[in-house]
Amino acid sequence: GENVEQHPSTLSVQEGDSAVIKCTYSDSASNYFPWYKQELGKGPQLIIDIRSNVGEKKDQRIAVTLNKTAKHFSLHITETQPEDSAVYFCAASLADRGSTLGRLYFGRGTQLTVWP
């Protein structure tokens, strides 16, 4: 099955700096890559996603890039703010594999801390 690796496990940045989280995946058939933000005591919330027919996607201060050849994708947060502090998870989906349709394979998460 799919294996998703995520780095770093912890990341501390100063407010206003950029933060980058990187993930790799193993199955070249994966074609959907969402990123989730999980605040303390809450369930994960989708913040941005990208499909394999696109190389980059932006939404305000957040961007995701995808390199299908290298099988890695990254989350970029610019102008970080203290409220960006949370655990971020990347995931991959094998969207064309019959009964596994929609199943997400998650990385282990990155604890992002933004210092004021």
Place this chain on the structure above:
Amino acid sequence: GAGVSQSPSNKVTEKGKDVELRCDPISGHTALYWYRQSLGQGLEFLIYFQGNSAPDKSGLPSDRFSAERTGGSVSTLTIQRTQQEDSAVYLCASSLRQGPSYEQYFGPGTRLTVT
């Protein structure tokens, strides 16, 4: 509108006891997913429902784990003869339809502690 709700929010049980965890998906969502989140780990897929049927049970870690969904809505995850390694946060998610075109909305989770 109301999001995904889960109950209880916290559950402490003794080793060997059975537990039931409940998930109320967003109204109208046909797909429902259970995940497990252990300390320092990512989310581990357990089982997925489309309507009342479970086409993918491959993530259930042992035959002590089972789940059902009735009326295409509420789902219950049952763990029999709990073990300490079952301690984790159990998350439920629902989506309008199956497939990656439909966002999975997560509930707040049930934190299970087996003593």
